[in-house]
Amino acid sequence: MKPLIFCLLVLCAGVLISEAASLNIPIEKHTLKNGMRVIFSRDTSVPVVSVYLIYGVGARNEEKGRTGFAHLFEHMMFQGSKNAPKGMHFKLVESNGGSLNGSTHPDYTDYFEVLPSNKLALGLWLEADRMRALAINQENLDNQKEAVKQERRLSFDNQPYATAIVDRWPELAFNNWQNAHSIIGSFEDLNAATVEDVARFFKTYYAPNNAVLVISGDFDTAEAKKLVETYFGDIPAQQQPKAPDLTEPPRTQPKYEVYRDPLARVPAVIIGYPGPVRRSADYNALVMLDLLLTGGDSSRFQQNLVKGKKSVIQYEANLGWPFASASDYKDPGLYAMYLLYNPAFTGEQIVAQVEEEIAKIINEGVDAKELERARTFLRATRFQQLQSSHARAALLGRYELLDGKPELINTELNDFLAVTADQIRAAAKKYCDPGKRIVLDIVPAPPAPEKPEDKT
Amino acid sequence: MDLTKPPKTPDLPVYKLPPVYETTLPNGLTVLLVEDRRFPLVTARLGFQAGSKYDPKELAGLSESTAALLTEGTTNRTSRQIAEEVASIGGALRGDSSADSLVVAGNALAENFAKLLNLLADVARNANFPEEEVELRKQNRKQELLAQRSEASFLADEKFAEILFSPHPYARQDPTPESIDRLNREALVSFRDRYLIPNNAVLVLLGAIPPRKQALEMIQTEFGSWQRKELPAAPPASFPEPQRTIVLVDRPGSVQADLRIGRLAVTRSHPDYFPLLVGNTILGGGASSRIFMNIREKKGFAYDARSTALPLKDAGTFAAITQVRNEVLTPALEAIFDELKQIAAAPVSADELTTAQNYLSGVFVIRLETQDGLAGQLAGTKLMGLPLDYLEKYTARVRAVTPAQISAVAAKYIHPDKASIVVVGDASQIAKQLERFGKVTIEQAK
Numbered sequence A: 001m002k003p004l005i006f007c008l009l010v011l012c013a014g015v016l017i018s019e020a021a022s023l024n025i026p027i028e029k030h031t032l033k034n035g036m037r038v039i040f041s042r043d044t045s046v047p048v049v050s051v052y053l054i055y056g057v058g059a060r061n062e063e064k065g066r067t068g069f070a071h072l073f074e075h076m077m078f079q080g081s082k083n084a085p086k087g088m089h090f091k092l093v094e095s096n097g098g099s100l101n102g103s104t105h106p107d108y109t110d111y112f113e114v115l116p117s118n119k120l121a122l123g124l125w126l127e128a129d130r131m132r133a134l135a136i137n138q139e140n141l142d143n144q145k146e147a148v149k150q151e152r153r154l155s156f157d158n159q160p161y162a163t164a165i166v167d168r169w170p171e172l173a174f175n176n177w178q179n180a181h182s183i184i185g186s187f188e189d190l191n192a193a194t195v196e197d198v199a200r201f202f203k204t205y206y207a208p209n210n211a212v213l214v215i216s217g218d219f220d221t222a223e224a225k226k227l228v229e230t231y232f233g234d235i236p237a238q239q240q241p242k243a244p245d246l247t248e249p250p251r252t253q254p255k256y257e258v259y260r261d262p263l264a265r266v267p268a269v270i271i272g273y274p275g276p277v278r279r280s281a282d283y284n285a286l287v288m289l290d291l292l293l294t295g296g297d298s299s300r301f302q303q304n305l306v307k308g309k310k311s312v313i314q315y316e317a318n319l320g321w322p323f324a325s326a327s328d329y330k331d332p333g334l335y336a337m338y339l340l341y342n343p344a345f346t347g348e349q350i351v352a353q354v355e356e357e358i359a360k361i362i363n364e365g366v367d368a369k370e371l372e373r374a375r376t377f378l379r380a381t382r383f384q385q386l387q388s389s390h391a392r393a394a395l396l397g398r399y400e401l402l403d404g405k406p407e408l409i410n411t412e413l414n415d416f417l418a419v420t421a422d423q424i425r426a427a428a429k430k431y432c433d434p435g436k437r438i439v440l441d442i443v444p445a446p447p448a449p450e451k452p453e454d455k456t
Numbered sequence B: 001m002d003l004t005k006p007p008k009t010p011d012l013p014v015y016k017l018p019p020v021y022e023t024t025l026p027n028g029l030t031v032l033l034v035e036d037r038r039f040p041l042v043t044a045r046l047g048f049q050a051g052s053k054y055d056p057k058e059l060a061g062l063s064e065s066t067a068a069l070l071t072e073g074t075t076n077r078t079s080r081q082i083a084e085e086v087a088s089i090g091g092a093l094r095g096d097s098s099a100d101s102l103v104v105a106g107n108a109l110a111e112n113f114a115k116l117l118n119l120l121a122d123v124a125r126n127a128n129f130p131e132e133e134v135e136l137r138k139q140n141r142k143q144e145l146l147a148q149r150s151e152a153s154f155l156a157d158e159k160f161a162e163i164l165f166s167p168h169p170y171a172r173q174d175p176t177p178e179s180i181d182r183l184n185r186e187a188l189v190s191f192r193d194r195y196l197i198p199n200n201a202v203l204v205l206l207g208a209i210p211p212r213k214q215a216l217e218m219i220q221t222e223f224g225s226w227q228r229k230e231l232p233a234a235p236p237a238s239f240p241e242p243q244r245t246i247v248l249v250d251r252p253g254s255v256q257a258d259l260r261i262g263r264l265a266v267t268r269s270h271p272d273y274f275p276l277l278v279g280n281t282i283l284g285g286g287a288s289s290r291i292f293m294n295i296r297e298k299k300g301f302a303y304d305a306r307s308t309a310l311p312l313k314d315a316g317t318f319a320a321i322t323q324v325r326n327e328v329l330t331p332a333l334e335a336i337f338d339e340l341k342q343i344a345a346a347p348v349s350a351d352e353l354t355t356a357q358n359y360l361s362g363v364f365v366i367r368l369e370t371q372d373g374l375a376g377q378l379a380g381t382k383l384m385g386l387p388l389d390y391l392e393k394y395t396a397r398v399r400a401v402t403p404a405q406i407s408a409v410a411a412k413y414i415h416p417d418k419a420s421i422v423v424v425g426d427a428s429q430i431a432k433q434l435e436r437f438g439k440v441t442i443e444q445a446k
Helices: A069-076 A086-097 A115-132 A138-157 A162-173 A187-192 A195-205 A221-232 A281-294 A300-309 A347-365 A366-383 A389-403 A409-419 A421-431 B060-068 B079-088 B110-126 B129-150 B152-165 B177-182 B183-195 B212-223 B273-285 B290-298 B326-345 B348-367 B372-383 B387-400 B404-415 B427-435
Strands: A029-033 A037-042 A048-055 A099-104 A107-114 A211-215 A256-262 A268-274 A312-319 A334-341 A438-444 B021-024 B030-035 B042-049 B094-099 B103-108 B201-207 B246-250 B256-264 B303-310 B316-325 B421-424 B441-446
Touching: A029 A187, A029 A221, A029 A300, A037 A334, A037 A389, A048 A115, A048 A138, A069 A107, A069 A138, A069 A195, A069 B094, A086 A099, A086 A115, A086 B201, A086 B246, A086 B348, A099 B348, A107 A115, A107 B348, A115 A221, A138 A162, A138 A187, A138 B256, A138 B303, A162 A256, A162 A268, A162 A334, A195 B152, A211 A221, A211 A389, A221 B316, A268 A347, A281 A300, A281 A312, A281 A334, A281 A347, A281 A409, A281 A421, A300 B079, A300 B110, A300 B129, A334 B290, A347 A421, A347 A438, A366 B079, A366 B290, A366 B348, A389 A409, A438 B110, B030 B212, B030 B372, B042 B110, B042 B372, B060 B094, B060 B103, B060 B129, B060 B183, B060 B273, B079 B094, B079 B110, B079 B177, B079 B387, B094 B110, B103 B372, B110 B212, B129 B183, B152 B246, B152 B256, B152 B290, B152 B316, B152 B421, B177 B387, B183 B273, B183 B421, B201 B212, B201 B372, B201 B441, B212 B326, B256 B326, B273 B303, B273 B316, B273 B326, B273 B348, B273 B387, B273 B404, B290 B303, B290 B316, B290 B326, B316 B326, B326 B404, B326 B421, B326 B427, B348 B387, B348 B404, B372 B387, B387 B404, B421 B427, B427 B441
Parallel strands: A037 A211, A256 A438, B030 B201, B246 B421, B246 B441
Antiparallel strands: A029 A037, A048 A107, A048 A211, A099 A107, A268 A334, A268 A438, A312 A334, B021 B030, B042 B103, B042 B201, B094 B103, B256 B316, B256 B421, B303 B316
């Protein structure tokens, strides 16, 4: 049994892991002739293997009049391909004891199969077949437009807070349409999508040179390499797609908007600040700042706002919230937080309290004990996360696609742990600037007046 | 190699659970130890038969509030000290309650095993429910409840449980604003003293734990002096006969109708359970199931369309679940009814059966990939009153199911003759459609 995490003492039974435990997840990277990047990460401790395929296309690549298209396309990827007709993808994976899914993000779209270890060939064959020749036809498109519209109704239109978060927040937070438009899209744009759009999108973005394949878990490396070459090797490369222009004009003043949500019963507020360049020193510092503010029950928000002031009920925060977290945040983006609050307070008061917490860090700094606690919390959370082969594969794929450096899975922890208290203060001051703050205050709207004649 | 055909792969690999050491302390505490040195982590579960079914009627939500408040102060530590100590051992510690059980879940970096054990014992044995924490919990739980009640799925699950289980306490698994108002320190202390006792508990410790002898000594130190007590009887496991009831919970402005169609079925220990589990998987258990393929992929009525066979300890349920746009409620209901009848009327094909059996066997192993996954399965098995070899024998039992057994259990539990229907949606848009299926009671969403 080969441990994923090496340290000096791990092989010595009964002796507990030292403070110095560091990550050593195996990484072997290849590039096929057609430009597809492949990462192998072998660990045989559980007979499970994960296939993860990430494409460099997301909602920020969409064109005007086609909001929601990247996501609609993701649905089309499950509608059959040349040799795996409609229904076969689901059926083959499930009948071989595996699970699967796909998801659309601002900057990428990913697909995975988690399978019993000796079923690796199946996952690779399915992914290769649809990369090579997706079945694109009107019937599948019409059907998936309906499924996506139902998804929109279920997950957004019929949910409190959700339309504010997915439709309005990006519009408020960004000025460039590429960043600001809705990731789920409008019914109008979904209806307008044509079979030709789907075919063009497929050719442009779903090419091997715009993809990273990761295989992680229990497999035989030589066999896996052979399978990858056989299945993917002759899929033709396409012209590298043009990256969208995501430039945001510099923000010069704060924004505050009230959103009346007829489905919400409890108020919530979203607060965001324009964030740093991914992987910059400031990015590392903001990851640590976020931990101090919101990581775990000992965090400042929990202790001072939920407990002390009793003003906040629940919260979440992240670089890139709500569609990303620090691991897949890509600038331009925001450090944003979402707080469900006690209706005895106002949105303005919550914003002031949040900024008071940040100001305390800026003015008084962070004591060594608190910082050490946050570091330990981070280390442990990362170990927890990396237990699953799928989670390892997803991070490797994203770091290759977004950073060109899958080894960050092992090294970034040290970058975060090395951040000093002074760097955190400086980053808090630089980024959490009330002059650039964007706020969306979501307040319960009174229910629409009832029409008695409609009642049964 | 022929790329036009899916590759042939060997049969599923055999997976054996890691060895589980089980013992019982003199005070009745059941202990399970599993060594797993893949990661420098340890995971703990301390579970009690103390779920919401033990809540007194007027104090719905007592179990979940007890669980949530265990980590908010003990006779040795304040809430803040607990939070800071847990963070500094690289861990997490929280109490949660479900219909049958109350579980304190914890984890930590392996080097901090002793501290985790000490914290776990402290919150389970010495929680003192400080007034201020109780008041804050009440205030925030009321707001959370309001937020939950703004979700259609919550309202649907609530009404479905009420219809299927009343008057058994499974009928109400969440608090009401009134029951939250009645909550106080005395009720919490009394619930803890009654149910959080060693002879009602199972302790699972898993991961890079110390050698057995040392681990057992540490467990004895933390839990040895915990006093055994007489355990009050569980509420009688009696449930109403299934019958067709149709309730429409009116949620004005809903853009879709959220449906539950189903009835009481069986628990995990009933001989019909495995045939029902496999039959349900074929019918609506995954993305290649009949309901998914028909309602979503063929008809495009819904995004989410599935069925579940959900076993609690004393009763099980079967339900088909979907959310459809208002205009297609009638054809969607008809299509689901057809599927529920069809699986009872004709034997499933050999191909469907193998697909479902492999799917269940495969995802069973995937769930055990992480420490949390394995610890959850072990604690859950014990808390459900099942023998530990339930996990070992699970795959074999799934494989032993035959098409004839599936037809038989489908006729008993899936056929919709006695299925109740719960719909949450805008009555002004959908009530007339629903009336075609029987007498409809319309209730206002509270």
